[in-house]
Amino acid sequence: MVLSHPTALLVRLLHVTGVGVAVGGAVLTWAASHRAVSTGRADAVDGALVVAETYEWLFWGALGAVxxxxxxxxxxxxxxxxxxxTAWGTTLALKLTVLAAFLAGSAARTLSVSFAAARSNADAATAGRLRAxxxxxxxxxxxxxxxxxxxxHG
Ligand code: HEM
Known part of the structure; x- marks a missing residue:
């Protein structure tokens, strides 16, 4: 079934909004861990971990919508x-292949963040791993x- 124009626009809006949340959140989480690495302060490392844990929830919600x-x-x-x-079809296939690998990697990332948050010995090395x-x-x-x-847009 082909979607009607307003529905198609809404679907695109949802797609782009979900992408914005995922990308913006990843940049914010990188910035929080970068700050923790630069200052080396324990409270900044704890803060970066809290931001990362929160982002993981947002990430899976946003990716579900995307x-x-x-x-x-x-x-x-x-x-x-x-x-x-066709070039369009190849681009789509590439996008879906990269996405499948990325989702598998993201599951590992979510697990490692949750293990790091459960340990009480978060340090500058933890922040460095989060930043990378x-x-x-x-x-x-x-x-x-x-x-x-x-x-x-071609
Ligand atoms: C199963 C997963 C996905 C499918 C099937 C899919 C499919 C598509 C298709 C068919 C379009 C073109 C829409 C059009 O020509 O009107 C599109 C656009 C787009 N997609 Fe995806 N996509 C997926 C996941 C993602 C992900 C994970 C991202 C980025 C993190 C993403 C980012 C975008 C962006 C930025 C556009 C352009 C939107 C615009 O400028 O209107 N997509 N997607």
Whole structure:
């Protein structure tokens, strides 16, 4: 079924809003852990861990909305969805492959943040690991945004 125009717009709005929450949150979490590394203060490390734990909840909510609305985007294109033999189809296939690997990596990231938060010995090394993790998260999310922009605007 092809979605009607206002519904398709709403689906796109949900897609872009979810992406904004995921990317903005990853940058904020990176910034909090960067601050903890730079100051080396224990309260900043604890703060960075709290921000990371909160982000993980937001991340999975936002990604749920992004994936659901991404499928909705395909629905609104209907028969206009081209196969992998076209540049558009290859971009979509690449985007979905990167996304699948990213979601698997994100499950590991969520687990490691929750283990780190459960330990009482969070230190500068913990903050350094968080900073690297959220730098990678931000870069992969931006790559997915790039694929999305190519899909939508060529
Ligand atoms: C199952 C997952 C996903 C599917 C099936 C999907 C599908 C799509 C499709 C078909 C479009 C083009 C819409 C159009 O031409 O009107 C699109 C646009 C886009 N996607 Fe996704 N997507 C998914 C996940 C993601 C993720 C994880 C991100 C980024 C983190 C993302 C970012 C974007 C962006 C930024 C656009 C451009 C929106 C615009 O400028 O209007 N998508 N997506």
């Amino acid at each position: 994936v659901a609305s991404g499928v909705g985007n395909l629905g609104s294109l209907g028969l206009g969805v081209s196969g992998p033999e 993790t959220y730098a990678v998260t931000t870069v992969v999310l931006l790559a997915l945004v790039g694929f999305g922009e190519v899909l939508a």
